[in-house]
Amino acid sequence: MTSKTFPVFRPYSRLARSYDAALGVPNFLRTRHAFRFLVRRYAIRFRSAADLGCGTGLFARYLAACWRVPVFAVDRSREMLRVARGNCCGSAVQFLEQDIRCLRLPQPVDLITANFDTLNHLVHRDEVRRLFCRVAENLRPGGWFIFDFVTPCQPLAGRRTWVRRYRHCGRELQQRIHWDPPRRLLSILIVERWAAHSPPAVEVHRERAYAPREIGRWLLDAGFVIRGVYDAATLRPARNCPSRLIVVVQARADHLRPDRSPRYRGAHQPEPQA
């Protein structure tokens, strides 16, 4: 079966319905575990948050419900946001249908997160650099940015192709991932079937793996202070180059000085930093 044979849908349009059962819930549990660890480790305090590439909103819901803060949940997929609205019903989550490359929150926040490959969906280096600048502009002074990303260091555990299958409520979802080392590109074919002989719905996703060093350089260029880099699998400080990293960075206390960001002039009084 190839994507030529069947119509190809926009990324995260058809997948939205099956996302939580196949990927969203197991991944959320890992993300929540890592987040709790990092909040303790860095004594992170926040009174507002945004989750970029929020998908079906599980992490945004967790932030709003367990940390009792208002949360902006940002995604460009209308279908993922529709599922997210259902998941977050009754919680203090405000949804923004936005492309994170042009991120513009209604007001700056204390914490921004981007979980589970969201950053890798930006396949051009300039887009990641731009994202880091947008994040810095949308954080309050001293605010935190926590995100993960896939590196070029054996992202498929040394394989070139990886096929995963999920079955849930009569649907079968197949995820066929191909790794192209020279271009550092992950091409992901998602095939969803309702029944064995029904025509499948196909989506094609592309992600780029980024080297830790380039990510570090762009974060510093955007004015962040890098507080910690962790192996996502072990939550130990990263020594070499694991396949997925979690990064904790902080905006400088003076980052949003009124003279540097007229947009937020007078919007917030900076809080004293510990």
Ligand SMILES: C[S@@+](CC[C@H](N)C(=O)[O-])C[C@H]1O[C@@H](n2cnc3c(N)ncnc32)[C@H](O)[C@@H]1O
């Ligand atoms: C792999 S999913 C991760 C979803 C969620 N963060 C999670 O942990 O399950 C990536 C999400 O990023 C969103 N996304 C990708 N590129 C984006 C962009 N440029 N702007 C906004 N959202 C984007 C996709 O629509 C999708 O919902």
